[in-house]
Amino acid sequence: MITAGVDIGSITAKAAVIVDGEVKGTRVDFTGYNAEQAGRRVLDELLKELGMDAQSIDRVVSTGYGRNSVKFADKAITEIICHGTGAHFLNPQVRSIIDVGGQDSKAMVVDSEGRVRDFAMNDKCAAGTGRFLEVMARALEVDLGDFGAKSLKSERPSKISSICTVFAESEVISLISKGEKRENIIAGIHDSVASRISALAKRIGVGEPLMMTGGVAKNMGVVKALENRLKMSIEVLESAQVNGAIGAAVMAARL
Amino acid sequence: MAGEAQEKEKRKMKSAKKMRDIMTNYYIEAKTAGETGKKVAWITSGGPVEPLIAMDVIPVYPENHGAMIGASKMGGELCERAEELGYSGDICSYARSDIGCSLVDGGPIGGLPKPDMLICCNNICGTVLKWYEVQARYYDIPLFIFDTPFCHTEYADEAKKYVRKQIDEYTGFLEGVCGKKFDHDRIKEVGRLSVEGQQLWQEVLDTAMNKPSPMTCFDAFFFLALIVTLRGTQETIDFYRDLLEEMRGRVAEGISAIPNERYRLLWDNLPIWYRIKWLSEKFASHDACLVADTYTSAWCGSLKYMDENNFLDSMAEGYTRIYLNIGVDEMIKIVLEMVDKYDVDGFVMHSNRSCKPYSLGQYDIQRAVQREKGIPSLIIESHMVDERSFSESQTETRIDAFMEMIRQKK
Numbered sequence: 129m130i131t132a133g134v135d136i137g138s139i140t141a142k143a144a145v146i147v148d149g150e151v152k153g154t155r156v157d158f159t160g161y162n163a164e165q166a167g168r169r170v171l172d173e174l175l176k177e178l179g180m181d182a183q184s185i186d187r188v189v190s191t192g193y194g195r196n197s198v199k200f201a202d203k204a205i206t207e208i209i210c211h212g213t214g215a216h217f218l219n220p221q222v223r224s225i226i227d228v229g230g231q232d233s234k235a236m237v238v239d240s241e242g243r244v245r246d247f248a249m250n251d252k253c254a255a256g257t258g259r260f261l262e263v264m265a266r267a268l269e270v271d272l273g274d275f276g277a278k279s280l281k282s283e284r285p286s287k288i289s290s291i292c293t294v295f296a297e298s299e300v301i302s303l304i305s306k307g308e309k310r311e312n313i314i315a316g317i318h319d320s321v322a323s324r325i326s327a328l329a330k331r332i333g334v335g336e337p338l339m340m341t342g343g344v345a346k347n348m349g350v351v352k353a354l355e356n357r358l359k360m361s362i363e364v365l366e367s368a369q370v371n372g373a374i375g376a377a378v379m380a381a382r383l
Numbered sequence: 384m385a386g387e388a389q390e391k392e393k394r395k396m397k398s399a400k401k402m403r404d405i406m407t408n409y410y411i412e413a414k415t416a417g418e419t420g421k422k423v424a425w426i427t428s429g430g431p432v433e434p435l436i437a438m439d440v441i442p443v444y445p446e447n448h449g450a451m452i453g454a455s456k457m458g459g460e461l462c463e464r465a466e467e468l469g470y471s472g473d474i475c476s477y478a479r480s481d482i483g484c485s486l487v488d489g490g491p492i493g494g495l496p497k498p499d500m501l502i503c504c505n506n507i508c509g510t511v512l513k514w515y516e517v518q519a520r521y522y523d524i525p526l527f528i529f530d531t532p533f534c535h536t537e538y539a540d541e542a543k544k545y546v547r548k549q550i551d552e553y554t555g556f557l558e559g560v561c562g563k564k565f566d567h568d569r570i571k572e573v574g575r576l577s578v579e580g581q582q583l584w585q586e587v588l589d590t591a592m593n594k595p596s597p598m599t600c601f602d603a604f605f606f607l608a609l610i611v612t613l614r615g616t617q618e619t620i621d622f623y624r625d626l627l628e629e630m631r632g633r634v635a636e637g638i639s640a641i642p643n644e645r646y647r648l649l650w651d652n653l654p655i656w657y658r659i660k661w662l663s664e665k666f667a668s669h670d671a672c673l674v675a676d677t678y679t680s681a682w683c684g685s686l687k688y689m690d691e692n693n694f695l696d697s698m699a700e701g702y703t704r705i706y707l708n709i710g711v712d713e714m715i716k717i718v719l720e721m722v723d724k725y726d727v728d729g730f731v732m733h734s735n736r737s738c739k740p741y742s743l744g745q746y747d748i749q750r751a752v753q754r755e756k757g758i759p760s761l762i763i764e765s766h767m768v769d770e771r772s773f774s775e776s777q778t779e780t781r782i783d784a785f786m787e788m789i790r791q792k793k
Contacts, residue, residue, distance in 0.1 A: 193776055208784035243791045251764050
């Protein structure tokens with residue numbers, strides 16, 4: 129059976145194709161203005177890469193904030209279930225998942241079958257999300273991709289006390305004007321994000337083995353800060369950003 | 384399509400029109416009180432209204448009005464008026480929209496009638512004290528504050544004496560404002576009608592124990608208006624008798640509140656007034672019926688303390704021990720009982736930025752429900768009237784995920 133998962137996030141669109149229980153390929157694109165088109169495009173491009181055509185796909189499940197815009201999907205399933213399913217598919221031992229994307233962060237606890245037992249999401253506030261990091265990267269004039277490596281060089285992380293993105297940005301700007309080192313500011317930003325996420329993760333009682341997924345998992349600075357806060361080790365796979373799409377493709381096979 | 388329309392018609396509640404008519408007449412009477420010579424008192428939703436009825440004073444509830452403002456999606460605009468005066472956006476949206484409405488006579492009914500007096504009971508929150516003081520200054524009218532000590536676990540003797548004494552002060556206050564003696568015979572009759580009204584309301588809510596349920600909590604939010612505004616009157620009793628009969632009839636005929644009840648849920652906290660329809664359709668699309676809630680049952684939750692043969696004394700205890708004036712451990716007991724009574728599969732909590740006393744302790748209640756009953760729960764963050772703070776896509780994802788989780792579990 130050939131299935132596909134399409135995950136339309138607030139910043140990026142992801143696709144995954146699974147053939148007979150094996151991930152054949154994945155792809156990440158920007159979502160842009162039109163969620164439906166983004167879904168179509170990212171899947172088409174992936175199929176082109178894999179030398180497959182759309183007709184060969186048996187079923188598609190969409191997920192993410194744009195899940196209901198993907199009209200060609202057979203079913204829309206929330207990213208909470210898809211991330212749980214994806215993580216369990218890639219490592220059946222996993223019992224907790226922290227997923228941090230562009231506009232929200234969430235923690236999930238799954239059972240031995242990968243079924244979500246409980247979840248918590250950030251409140252309606254950008255703190256603790258990828259968007260928060262993007263705003264800070266712009267203020268610091270640092271490429272977001274370099275954030276992780278830079279923060280690991282920090283000797284003395286700055287203290288960012290405000291949880292509001294706008295106020296935190298002014299804190300960052302005032303630290304810049306005081307001549308504080310970029311590394312320290314970035315490490316402070318990561319700790320601020322980690323404190324938000326760890327609070328909601330603790331609320332539902334996450335435990336090991338713990339996996340982190342979503343785009344922000346690519347940032348080793350956030351992962352380390354979270355490990356320190358939670359006093360747990362966190363597994364991050366290469367496929368962290370496309371985990372939701374993989375989970376959607378797995379769900380598609382079960383429809 | 385014809386079948387669908389027929390289905391919808393069958394599910395429609397016949398009593399809804401009657402209630403709209405009663406409420407319309409009630410507001411017309413209140414708004415024309417100046418011409419009929421009757422006095423109008425504004426009173427908090429959990430306040431002891433019976434002495435007002437006994438004195439022929441028309442009680443008006445800014446909170447009921449707030450619900451109407453919210454349901455008409457006019458909350459944000461009126462809250463802005465209050466914010467322009469300097470009131471913080473963190474203040475209760477009932478208070479903000481009421482203060483805003485007083486300035487512009489806006490909202491769905493062009494504002495409330497000008498009050499002759501204000502009755503403020505702090506058994507529901509502390510905000511009402513400042514809110515009613517503001518309004519007392521604005522309208523330059525007398526304010527009576529009925530102070531109910533918080534009951535962490537019990538109703539101590541000191542509290543009992545303290546509250547009972549205030550009932551005499553309250554009736555004395557009414558004698559002064561109304562210029563006539565308090566009618567002690569009449570209050571006995573009003574008390575009897577109030578207790579009977581509350582009993583009937585409880586019986587109406589109890590019909591949701593049936594599977595499938597003939598009503599949802601969204602229906603209860605609507606039908607609640609009478610027990611809030613007109614308890615202590617014969618009209619309320621007549622109405623709830625008819626409503627009870629309609630609900631029992633629906634049960635007998637197998638008419639369910641939603642087309643396909645597969646999951647039963649319990650709601651906590653005030654409604655999100657401007658999203659009632661959206662929420663009820665959203666849950667119904669998942670075959671989930673919100674069968675009961677902690678909010679509407681608060682208007683019959685004190686029945687165990689009420690004695691119609693000794694109304695004024697027992698009223699003191701009943702009004703002090705309402706759901707919002709007790710400790711979290713007591714609340715947990717009530718919620719756990721409701722989980723069993725209505726046999727629910729999940730718990731939906733509205734974390735209401737407007738209502739701090741209702742929202743404080745929700746995480747503890749949530750944990751207790753999960754621990755004791757093993758059912759999943761969901762927290763939705765919002766404001767009950769201020770629609771500017773609602774995020775549809777965020778709420779939708781949480782509800783969808785919650786329902787997927789329940790489905791996987793069941």
